[in-house]
Amino acid sequence: MKPVVSAMNAWTCIVVSVFAIVILSVIGAMFKTNHHAMMGSTEDPKDGTAVAGAVFGAVVVYGIFLVFCASQAWLHMRASRQGDIRLS
Template identity: 60%
Template sequence: MKPVVSATNAWSCVVVSVFGIVILSAIAGLYKSGHEEFTGGIEDPQDGKAVAGTIFTAVIVYAVFLVFCGFQGFLHVRESRKGAIALQ
């Protein structure tokens, strides 16, 4: 297979995805536990578990990006080592 995106974009996407997963998981955990700073004010959401579910959906999207971009990055590594399969 040939990579779809450049190596720089692939590895940048991996880094951003890892940070997104970590940060959004922490925020979703705080909403799910009903932490006062997130669900204690008058204008804050009433149903913290619903908000946490939505944020966990975003975590799943970032995980898909992580897998795709990681695969693209490893295709670049394999291609740079001349390990790509060439059909002639």
């Protein structure tokens, strides 16, 4: 198989996805437990578990991005070991 995206884009996507998964998981956990930092103001949402569900949905999307980008990076590494890289 040939990679769809460039190696630089694949590695950038991996870094961004890992960062987003970690940060969004923490934010989602804080909403799920109704942490006062997320739920303490009068303008904050009333149902923290519903917000946590949406945030964890975003974590799943970033997880899918991570799997795709990791497979692209793996294809680039495999191609570079076989000498298939061409400058054109």
